[in-house]
Amino acid sequence: MKITAVEAIPFAIPYAKPLKFASGEVATAEHVLIRVHTEDGIVGVAEAPPRPFTYGETQAGIVAVVESLFAPQVTGLRVTEREVARARLGRTIGNPTAKAAIDMAMWDAFGKTVGLGVSELLGGYTDRLRVSHMLGFDEPAAMVAEAERMIATHGIRTFKVKVGRRPVDLDIAVVRALREAFGDGVELYVDGNRGWTPAESMRAMRGLADLDLLFAEELCAADEVLGRRWLVGHLDVPFIADESAVTPADITREVLGGSATAISIKTARTGFTGSQRAHHLAEGLGVEVVMGNQIDGQLGTACTIAFGAAHQRTSHRAAELSNFLDMTDDLLTEPLLITDGELRVRPGAGIGVEIDPDKLARYRTS
Ligand code: MUC
Ligand code: MG
Known part of the structure; x- marks a missing residue:
């Protein structure tokens, strides 16, 4: 159940129709895929959507904060130690979607480990x-x-x-x-x-x-x-x-x-x-x-x-x-x-989804 690595992978998928609203506009999903790996070979996933006009986060900023601060803080924890992760990540102000994606990827990994759906x-x-x-x-x-x-x-x-x-x-x-x-x-x-x-x-x-x-x-x-x-x-x-x-x-x-x-x-x-x-x-x-x-x-x-x-x-x-x-x-x-x-609700363990490796290869930007 121990976390061995956390990845932050930026990707970009265009919208067919941009969404416009009073505080901004989104024309491309420039999100960050978070992958939490465990010692048992389980991979928990979640995505962080940067919304600079709402929370001040950017895609590059999410990757940087996960790689430089958050990944070292959760590596070595068991996927059940979500409150410890929350307390450690909480020492850094802001960055809500980066923190949320790590939390959800930990839950996904936990569900996959015990064979139960997160819901x-x-x-x-x-x-x-x-x-x-x-x-x-x-x-x-x-x-x-x-x-x-x-x-x-x-x-x-x-x-x-x-x-x-x-x-x-x-x-x-x-x-x-x-x-x-x-x-x-x-x-x-x-x-x-x-x-x-x-x-x-x-x-x-x-x-x-x-x-x-x-x-x-x-x-x-x-x-x-x-x-x-x-x-x-x-x-x-x-x-x-x-x-x-x-x-x-x-x-x-x-x-x-x-x-x-x-x-x-x-x-x-x-x-x-x-x-x-x-x-x-x-x-x-x-x-x-x-x-x-x-x-x-x-x-x-x-x-x-x-x-x-x-x-x-x-x-x-x-x-x-x-x-x-x-x-x-x-x-x-x-x-x-x-x-x-x-x-x-997706059936299956964790959040119930799998990432398509070909699609990730096509849309990842680094
Ligand atoms: C919503 O409910 O406001 C648009 C800006 C944002 O932060 O979320 C979306 C949708
Ligand atoms: Mg709203």
Whole structure:
């Protein structure tokens, strides 16, 4: 069970359609594959997606921090010593997706060692989740057409609409067009990625008031402390803290401060060990959870489904599991398949995926 080596392999896979949102844009999945090797010949895997506009990480930075700091700190530990790994990695500030990928690769190696799936090890609540698809910035007709394609091809009926543009009427027109096109046959919520001020957010939510939204996510920055508290206090839908609530302390501050009434859990930034903490805290605070997407590839998505399906609270709402559909290719030997609007937990030990060596050779950049 002892870790003998940790690799950080950068790769790049283009998107067929870039995803645009208020804080940035992703046109190529320039991610880092983390491989944790053990003395028994087991290899645990996970991926770290750099999102400089959200966490300050870059692809080169993730490779550097893993190779120079994190790999030596976890080499020699048993794959079960996740809390020791967390404490050692925690001495370095930031770098959430690099830390999360090491944690998840350790869990994958642990599951493969004992012959059990990570999702059952974490809690085993269900074997599938409903899928929510994220619609990036575009004209209303194009966003309606994309939603139509998701309904027809994959049976997806929940959509997170990216908002946060100026003037706010641009985004109101999109959400209205979606509701008019699909009636109450779809669930809709919005994510502003901090694009608006609290006052703009309020104006937008008034314009959206008759459209039966499930949630509003991160419409304005948490640093607008009093403005955001005022906004959240006036809304009649839960307000999801996403990038403002990564650590347990962030979540506690946002919720108890009245600046959020639900949270997004993203395994890409909190791994399985940190996501457990977020989940248990959400239960204690009595707030809803949505399993979010860090614009993950299929490996990252397999991690999200493993965690989300493990608990009742994380499987209640549709989970954001479909961004990989916009990528031109991926690394797995067997692609993930969304059918009838659902994604199933991968069977098999660990996270339940294998990396295709030919694909890795094609897409790795060093
Ligand atoms: C999301 O939910 O915000 C876009 C930026 C980011 O950090 O995550 C994505 C999706
Ligand atoms: Mg978000």
